[in-house]
Amino acid sequence: MDDVPGAPSNDLSWGNVGLAFSFILFDDICSRTFGLGVDSSLVTAAVRCVVQLSLVALVLQKVFEANNPWAVAGIAFLLNLMGTTETVVNKAKRRYDHMFPSVLVAMLGSTIPVSIIGIRFAMSVDPFWKPEQYIPVVGMLCGATISGVVVAINYILKEIYENKDKVEMYLAFGATRLEACKPIATDALRLALTPNINQMSVLGIIAIPGMMTGAILGGASVQQAARLQMVIMFMISSCTALSSIVTTIFALSVVVDQDHRVRTDRIDVRPHAVYRARNWAVERVVGGLKVVGSRIAGAFGGKKDDGESRENERLLG
Incomplete structure (x- = not known):
């Protein structure tokens, strides 16, 4: 590959991809700075790009070999x-x-x-x-x-x-x-x-x-x-x-x-x-977590209240 005119001199690694991802981070910073509201979309699209291309590369390699x-x-x-x-x-x-x-x-x-x-x-x-x-x-x-x-x-x-x-x-x-x-x-x-x-x-x-x-x-x-x-x-x-x-x-x-x-x-x-x-x-999961959290808080709060009432009875007695 090194002898092909115009071809990259070195194979690209995940480190190269990570370095290029900094361009997306720059776009994210610009979006947050100017209030564009596309920062989450940029990062999500970039992550999708990485995942999709990685999967496609694996599949296509097998297809090319099978011919x-x-x-x-x-x-x-x-x-x-x-x-x-x-x-x-x-x-x-x-x-x-x-x-x-x-x-x-x-x-x-x-x-x-x-x-x-x-x-x-x-x-x-x-x-x-x-x-x-x-x-x-x-x-x-x-x-x-x-x-x-x-x-x-x-x-x-x-x-x-x-x-x-x-x-x-x-x-x-x-x-x-x-x-x-x-x-x-x-x-x-x-x-x-x-x-x-x-x-x-x-x-x-x-x-x-x-x-x-x-x-x-x-x-x-x-x-x-x-x-x-x-x-x-x-x-x-x-x-x-x-x-x-x-x-x-x-x-x-x-x-x-x-x-x-x-x-x-x-x-x-x-x-x-x-x-x-x-x-x-998502609403069901969040609602369930809120219910569980409230029950746990109520259980601990109930124990604390019982302890305080017993202490008050001891002092009064």
């Missing part, structure tokens, strides 16, 4: 499943009925075909399922897809829930649900694709992206690394667009039914059930 297409397919499905969970549970501010399966279908229907076609033909990898090629690409596609899907869904549900009068007015004048929801869908898709467009417009001049940097550190020529980054960015753009379109159609078909009625009752504005269950469990 089994079914193992690669399982990892690809798992990445999409975890991406769907992150979208529905953590990222979405509002949810609609049957959101989880619809988002999962949208992600699988975009990341899998785009990755297969892109890796096999655009990247000229044969077979396309080589673990060291396919899994990292699917991971990048899932990460980019989550952002687009979240932006689209949050905008659609916000508009339908808070400004449903606009849609109902179109419906009252005889518009179909497709015609009434078209402006919302157009704006949602535009917002979902804007970050990807902005990112592509600054690559190479202002920013050197991660895939290109990784390829250069891995020993590839700068020209090959640049072309690889172009292919990846175009795949991400297509994947984001496809998944955003599918989720937009699913969401609008649920919140505006076949009878052309706006169904805000199908939009859940509460925290996700996972967080509600967590809060309930």
Whole structure:
């Protein structure tokens, strides 16, 4: 590895990771100093990053060594499943009925075909399922897809829930649900694709992206690394667009039914059930601890009172 141009001269240890973690601590101090309120989120995200990447490294090492297409397919499905969970549970501010399966279908229907076609033909990898090629690409596609899907869904549900009068007015004048929801869908898709467009417009001049940097550190020529980054960015753009379109159609078909009625009752504005269950469990545990503490305090207090009463009786006697 030391002979590869541009590669790190030494292997990285946990000490290096710990040193880099000081950057997160600096962000934490800034947040506390200026009252930004993101200090706990920063530390939590950093810890999640360490744990998740450590687990992924262990799993991927086994998959790379096995070189089994079914193992690669399982990892690809798992990445999409975890991406769907992150979208529905953590990222979405509002949810609609049957959101989880619809988002999962949208992600699988975009990341899998785009990755297969892109890796096999655009990247000229044969077979396309080589673990060291396919899994990292699917991971990048899932990460980019989550952002687009979240932006689209949050905008659609916000508009339908808070400004449903606009849609109902179109419906009252005889518009179909497709015609009434078209402006919302157009704006949602535009917002979902804007970050990807902005990112592509600054690559190479202002920013050197991660895939290109990784390829250069891995020993590839700068020209090959640049072309690889172009292919990846175009795949991400297509994947984001496809998944955003599918989720937009699913969401609008649920919140505006076949009878052309706006169904805000199908939009859940509460925290996700996972967080509600967590809060309930925490309240139960805290309540139980308070009860136990009060009983212990009462027991000790009772003994003290009994001792004082006996001492008073002795003095009076």
